[in-house]
Amino acid sequence: MNALLPVVSIALSWLAGALVVRLLLPGRSDAHLAVQLGYGFFAGMALTVALVAGFRILGLGMHWLPVAGILVALSAAALFQGRRRAAGTDSAGGLRAWMSGAGRWQVGLLIALAAWVLARVLLVGLEAGLRPLYAWDGWMHWSPKAKVWIETGQWLEFVSRSGWLNDASRSAYTIRNWSYPEFVPLVQTWVLLPLERWDPVTFGYPWIAVFVALVPAAYGTARFSGFSPLAALLTAWLLVSLPFVHVHAALPGYADLWLGAYVGAAAGSLMLAASLRQLRWVLIAAVFGVVCAWIKVPGAAWMLVVLGGVLAYLLPARVTGLLVAGAFVALAVVLLIGVDLRIPGAGRVALSTAGFDLPVIGQYDWQFNRVFAVILGQLLQGGNWHFLWPACVIVYMIGIPAAIRDAGARAAWLLAALGACFLFAAFVLTSRGAAIESTQITHRAFLPLAILAVMTLPALVTATLRPKGRAESPTRNEPDS
């Protein structure tokens, strides 16, 4: 029975998020429900972690009930408000309509594919639900804080090694990467709070939930991008069938799946903004982008990628082009002149032709690494991605004309391009590239880009297939049945 308590924690967050998203996108069609469920998880978990972090910052102690109470109250309010709004909205039931019009073989395919996805989720659940903490960085970075907090019932601080040695009271703890962002430890804390003890298996349940939530999120995004239910389910299957995504859910403990999922959710929100013509989804994309910086250090760069995509969506193509060119010129000038500032509360900001030192990101030297072949080899070998990368390159190349004329496709294209540029800059142009020789970071670094690519693919494909003469729909784009 106790093992169910962490599930209750996750369910409360998910429910609150889903009901809030339902307020933003009311409707009862398959596409609406999928978006509410998928994005609801990410919204709910971000909201919950913010609440738990608030308790930590305000020194309000470590309690499950107050946070759960807030989530229940929020859910009730959203449910009440949602019912009032739903009275006037459609309930077209797109999937049902599609099924009545589709051939038997199409319906059969849809059911078979759904069963395949379900089998995959079960495999992930079985593995993550049985195996105790296995993933290395879980031991090192992402679980120690949660374990200490849960087992002591106090928000104890983690400090640097020197800080620990100089603290005779031994009131603080130390680990190698003590200053890493706390989103993932807080997720574990929230989930294990009702147990009041660390559990090496149930701590990983949220990773299963992320994996599950990606399915409706991808499906809903694809539906609103104009895909049929079968094509949308193919997209969702494409995403969760990526072996490396599967591995990170089945062996919970790393922050990479969380980062990838939130990058994907941010990109998907932007695609929804494009198809729904609703600015609120642009705002949601920006919020999810900010959450990325809270998950992992490279998340700060992914946040910039997302914000770049947001700008690309909001601005006309010509202005976006000018901005990108201007940004490159400005960067070149700053590099040549050299900047070295100390910002109170943030730390040193230094940029020169020798290297850079930025808050959160850290200090790196510029260094050209001939690692193209190594990266390419690693991405194609080992069966980690099936043939996602070459397929994506082809689709994104074909999608260039569509990206020029369609705002949603442009945002999709620019998001992927900015993500690829970030990885290129990190590994080819900085001293970080030395680490690429081993396979320790390559796949994890590309995980957010993979999820982003799949989430944005439907919008790009739809825009590419749209006849050239036909402009993008000026009205709200409801999924076709």
Add this chain to the structure above:
Amino acid sequence: MRDLPEQGWMPVVLAGISALLAGYVLAALAITGMAWFASGQLFPEEPLRIAGADLRAQQVRATRDGDSLTITGLEPNPGRQEYLGESGFGFLVLGPTQVDVSGYGFVRCDCIRQGTDTSLRFFWQQAGTDEPARPTSIPFGPGGAFARLGDRPGWGGTVFELGVLIEGPLDSAMTVEALELHGDSAWSRLRWHWSDWWSIEPWSLRSINSHSLDSHNGSLPLAVVVFIATLLAVGIFLLISRRAPGRSRLSGLVAMVALSWLLLDARWMLDQAAQSRLTWETHAGKIAAERLLDARYGPIYQLARRIREADGADGRAVFLISDRPDSRFLIERLTFHLFPENPFNLAARFWLLRRHASPGDLVVVLENPAAVSHDRENSVLSWANRGRICATRLMDEGFAQVYRVCSPHP
């Protein structure tokens, strides 16, 4: 994107299936042709599969100085190992290394040094198990060492350490021409690919960074092969379906890509189903502590439990010490299991300053570092002339000793 229309989709589906088959046949022929072109023979007499790390032409120079033997790896893995005493175990690949040898049937070492006092030795672990590594020693013959391993019980898994053991008098130098792990019969590259592509790989500690299914050995990975086949199929399909409606062509195209993806995914699912079965057999029906004890680092968890039970530290520090670089994994795991005690990994600092150790603190010494010694009579823990603190032994678990800091320090 829309699905196939109700009418007229059958010819498109047939065209798609034909194109897909043709694409795969063409890809298989192309790859076989490339293999033929590269090796000069379709079914090579000599199997040329080299395990994981490239061990070919590995040059190792051994220099004797008194009783010590220094073996220096030259290319492609430069490195250096020193050995004391009359026998030495020289790593040809800087070790310990891990080489997946599943499917390799015999091992051969061509060395200039000859004689029965030298043997090829390695430790290997059976695939899919956590059993201790088994040592295997193969004496050198006139031309080096050669052994057929395929018929040994349980053969196939991971080789951890691979090297040459010199038990007799040492020569001044030794050059290893080649050290190779071979397949046990002459299969074509396609056959090797087939066995590689469909082999089941359980979780390994590297899974989280790169779960690798194909060992490929310089040839094309399955994902690339399937992608090339799909591209060929798409090309053929677009040619033969020119008269079909655009939407039908698009649906056929998507279906072909999805089928190819499904092929790769089916292999992955098969692999994962086997893994889940293994996980179920290992962990199902056990409480969390039992699962941790049964896991790879069970003894570390057990040690942490004993320390926590015996400790009563009440916020006291637990210092962890080892001077072996490869102990990092043990120390980090022990650190984690010790929380919410207050552990501190001394590996980087190596010795403990008196001012940092208070009476009641614990010191855990892992894997008997040479530089740390304990004088039981005088209750003194010493760090190779760098520091001495007062400490009494609390427990000895073989691979780890636990001390409690006392006072006053000597």
